[in-house]
Amino acid sequence: MRNPTTTTEVDVHLINAPDVVPELSCYTTNLVAYLEADDPGVKTRLAHAVRLAVRLDGGSGDLVFSQHARVDDSATHDPLGYRGAPDWALAAGDLDAELTRSGRVLTVADTFHLPWSPAHETAHSPHWLLLLGRRDGHWLVGDHFCALTPLGAQEPFLGWLDDAALERALTPHAPWPAEIDNRDRHALGAAVEPVLADRFRWLARSAGEAPAAPAAAPDGWTCVLPEVLGRISGVLTEDETAAARYGDDLWAASRHYTYRLEVLAANGEICAEDAAAAAMSWGELPKVVRFAAESAARGRPRAGLLERTFDDLVRTNTKTTAGPASEA
Template sequence: MRDPTTTTEVDVHLVNAPDTVPELSCYTTNLVAYLETGEPGVRSRMAHAVRLAVRLDSGPGNLVFSQHSRIDGDAALGYRGAADWGRAVADLQTELTRSGRVLAVADTFHLSWSPAHGIAHSPHWLLLLGRRDGRWLVADHFRALTPLGEQEPFLGWLDDATVERALTPYGPWPPEIAHRDRYALGTAVEPVHADRFRWLARTTGEDPPADPGAWTRGLPETLERVSTVLTDDDTAAARYGDDLWAASRHYTYRLEVLAANGEICAEAAAAAAVSWGELPKVVRFAAESAARGRPRAGLLRRTFDDLQRIHEKTTTEPVSEV
């Protein structure tokens, strides 16, 4: 395969970065960008869909997170996969022709614009917007300051070998990452096709999979459940830090939109946004401290208690699907 760096560095100057979309997780940022073609209200729907739910999976400290309810409509999205790149190219081209864009699953390790490039593997959604002469138009709207550095949005033409490398499956993922993939759309999606080149497509006429387990719903109850797990298990802050970072981004966005719409008090929303912004910082600090043998259960408990108290002033809970 060719080194993707050369192609990316040339092409990033040929096309401007994507228009700004809500700063959510790498899943939901590009999901919104995918859906809003022909659906101008999707950003508001995303804000109202945000809600945090958790359940325990095969053990008292194994959490599964669901970040929001579904926003992809009646013809729900589902994963598609191909075992080899030749089959994947044919199927991706078919989906491009049918839908005009494809929401594909990449690996941050192979994305030259990602701060995780060459350092860390993680599933990452991006958009394929076109293909010509063996090259793909790739868009990634995700913008964030991560522990590894700053990620900026990307839009450019990449050659076939570079896209193959970006979409090459990696695994097996640890349970918390596998759960993120499975619940990235809000409810369980099966099969996930984690061992294949994969993308998402409409699943008209297909029955959704059964969603096992009892979910904790309602933000106060959910925060209490998460707080208990993190304070009882010194490894939990490290394992679920990304889930809580995503929740912070989602709830901050929800608060901004609802305050702008006059649905909640702007002053209370701003205060709650500050608390949500502190949550991933505290969780990361607690994870690093626990790794050095100094757990921070008291700090974690106070942080979650503060979030619960301030939530009472911004109570416009959405309906939960799970």
């Protein structure tokens, strides 16, 4: 991890770092890092859990995305749920207690306040971080997320933040637009309530936590990939604002499916040639969606290009559906 100038030298003995974390979304990358300390097989389980599901909420163009089935709950571990505090004094005390209890804490930050993020002081977005230690009024923060974003390159980060810097990083920014609120709600794979978006937030295990029941077809979820892609294509080609609103969700799906294909091909579960073709199509998706969003903003929607891109995704993914089926 990159370690820019920090207020205190990093003590490597405090770090129980996992091995290389897959390049996924900021949620899933740091979720895997959080879980791997107790669950060494989580990366393979996540590859099998990847499945894109969508549901229409409210208006005909309001999509909700679920990127994968839950991997945080198991026979030996309680599921994660959001926790929150209305002010920093309470949050810091609870975070310290959770750090002592679990050895690490998965927290919810805002990219606007992260100096190592390309969105620093430019754009607000929820972003998960790991707290790995605390001493002398400073917190050891890890961020495994690595990506080339529209605002620039994000590299992994490991360093000490003082109390004021961590408070600033975790300061809530609400209300979020509906697509971001839904992204937070389904970040673990299924809906988790309450989201607590107006509070300092983190995630913790609790014996009283219960994963949401899987959404069934009558509730509006579409889970079969060709149907999912067709449903998304329909929304994006009919609503000129949809490409901009859901670009991040489709970028995350691209990274998740590319990872799934790599793991399943390496394990011999699907044909490597078929996986490579499908991965190429997934890699093109966020580029096309971003281009379509920018073009629509200039008054030139690209419905035909979007439709062809989704048709290509359906075609190249028909031979790569090996692995256990998962529910939303």
